[in-house]
Amino acid sequence: MRRWGWLLCCWLLAGCVSLSAGGKPERPHEAAVKQTEAKPLPKDIHLVALGDSLTEGVGDGEGKGGYVGRLVPLLSAEDGVRTVTVANFGKRGRRIAELEPVIHAHQAELGRADMILITIGGNDVMNVVRSHFLDLSRQRFQQATEIFADRLDHLLISLRTINPDAVIVLVGLYNPFSTTLPNIPEINDVITEWNKASQAVLSRYDRTIFVDIQDIFIDRDELLHRDEFHPNAAGYEQMAIRVYEALKERKEWWIGRLLQ
Template identity: 55%
Template sequence: MKKWGLLFLLLFYCAGCSSQQAINASLPERQIKLAPRMVANDFFPKDIRVLALGDSLTEGIGDREQKGGYISRLRQQLLQHKGVRTITVVNLGKRGLRISQLDDVVHQHIEAVEQADLIFITIGGNDMMKIVRSHFFDLSYELFAKEQKRFAARLDHLLATIRAANRHATIVLIGLYNPFSSSLSNVPEIDDVIELWNNGSKEVLKRYDRTIFVNVKDLFDNRDDMLYSDQFHPNEIGYEQMARRVYDELTKHEEMWLRRSEQ
């Protein structure tokens, strides 16, 4: 009797397996689609190519430690970022350059422009100094306002030229600060003039994608200890503060410069 009971249970089990297999065989295969996973921009560290354009601030004049101004200090900070593997820098900064002269620099180094991931620009200080030297005895807010419009038009042309050569790079323009508080006592509105020029540059940048304006004016307000002995250029302290401010702005816009666009 026990044998028949065991045999019955065995047949029942086998029949259940067969029926389950038959059911599985009759059901169409279902394709399982997994939702795409979002990968953070800094998941794979990148090799970043930096191009620095502009005047003596880009060259690093006034840096008594001779470490290359804000660019070299910024490079060291960027190398600590988890999304960055290497940094290659091409520094084309040259003392005395005005914005009208940057077009030639861009055209002469068009390959460096095309390859850059980050393009940093300091410009405008010498444009303002040209106004000061040419109109020292008749300086006025209205004169600076008139020249600012010309500066903005040239900045627009410069950005269009850069963007035509490189549509994926993030362009970072560093604003003007006021080193003239003691030398231009005949223009009490000089702080307003700096704000006017900076705001005009911001408006130009808004016309272009992947651009960042970095305001550094407040860093230098009433801080003679951050200026070189010429009372115009930053010293090593000033450049360090500039680099930190630029880095802080970059971290706020990581999606812009860590994510490569299709080229």
């Protein structure tokens, strides 16, 4: 009798069926499948960068591709991400009126993008300065801000037509003009109003992020290139971190989409 009891115990321990926490039978291979489903395999992110010299990375003495290049390893380190590929169409001197043809020329890249990064507007501000240097006023900048916001709205319509799902990130303007524009002491207010106008436009579209970097460069000349306009390597590092932090707050938008 003891022998039969011992055999019955061994049979129960070696059985193929185990009980789940809810009391329902669960086979071992089913538990492994559930664990695999809970942790999907890492995916690839395709990032497209548009805009001006900040997108191009002008002033980066380390040659790491400005803030865009420095953002790549930060994103690559995230769980759920296997690789990050970049198509960078930034060009020095570009203003917002020149960005629409770039979008149309690269529709295929934009159509498969998971993220679209944009820096634009600094040269639009400089154009106001150059065109009205002797009679600069807040009104001049206000008019330019309204024109910029209208063009930004049209750009977002174009991008959303090409790609309804990509996360669109617009990096705001900062003020490198504190020493070069002494006749406009309120230039910080001008930049703030410009950024607010841009942020208001983005707020009308889903899956968009405005990244404010104005505070990073206030009284921080050590973050500027020797031209006193573009960021240097340290400045671009700060920009990349700020963009990365903003993306982490909306992680479900880009990692979530990749894992669907």
